[in-house]
Amino acid sequence: MPFKNMRVFSLLVGYFHNCVGICSFADRVLAGNNMPVALWGCKTWEYLYTGRIGVKFYWGENGKENGMKHQNKKIQFLTQFSILLAIEAIFCFTPLGSLPALGPIVATLAMIPVVITAILLGTKAGSAMGAFAGLFSFLVWTFMPPNPITAFIFTPFYSLGEFHGNFGSILICFVPRILVGTVTGIVNRGLSKKMEKKETLRFAISAALGSLTNTLLVMGGIWIFFGQQYASLVGQSMLIIIGTTILTSGIPEAIVAAIAAPAVCKPVRIIMNQK
DSSP states (O other), X not given: OOHHHHHHHHHHHHHHHHHHHHHHHHHHHHTTOSXXXXXXXXXXXXXXXXXXXXXXXXXXXXXXHHHHHHHHHHHHHHHHHHHHHHHHHHHHHSGXXXXXXXXXXXXXXXXXXXXXXXXXXXXXXXXXXXXXXXXXXXXXXXXXXXXXXXXXXXXXXXXETTEEOOHHHHHHHHHHHHHHHHHHHHHHHHHTTTTXXXXXXXXXXXXXXXXXXXXXXXXXXHHHHHXXXXXXXXXXXXXXXXXXXXXXXXXXXXXXXXXXXXXXXHHXXXXXXXX
16 A cells, blocks of 8 residues: 555544544443543543554554654643643632631642642652742732732742841742652652552652641741741741641641642543553
């Protein structure tokens, strides 16, 4: 068969396979099959996106197929990272990312995309997502602070009377967020062998420790760089402020992260392993 006709034939076979996947998906949804709809939807989207049968005929079993798999992994990584980054932006720039909390520190959901990224995509990706979280937080506290009284703690471009932000503000804003991804990724990887069959628990522990890293480092940074100013603004000692913040913000954030991470990461891992 001529090369051109072979290519057309292979693509037609691939798209026919896609159509079978779509019909199978629709049939199972209409029939009320117990398998999660999301799983079939992602599988069908995989067929639509790759046209695997056609690709296999066209490229062959080896050779360029390996190159395409490598390229698909890159695209997959960038797609997942971009989706999580978009969710991070929503949590940072809208009220959807805030939790009710006592005290001047706002409880946030912004660490959830960071811990999920670290678990799904690795420590480096999680740290990069943490850097984006720090950048978004920096922009929020600079231009639209949720609490103007304490904004100088997170940005050097904001001041309140005699209190001014400084280089410590940048460290408080960026370093804890970056280390959330780092700690989550390292803990998840360290527990992977010991808790290989307890994936849900491993994800929960990693996410909780990562979330608590943010709370502890932020409060520690405030104590180091702005301890006296912050205590005078709040009217309490730093020990009481730190304890209250951990109880009202840090622990709830860690619990939410420990629930969200396995709920998201485990189904995604199942889908990815099937691929």
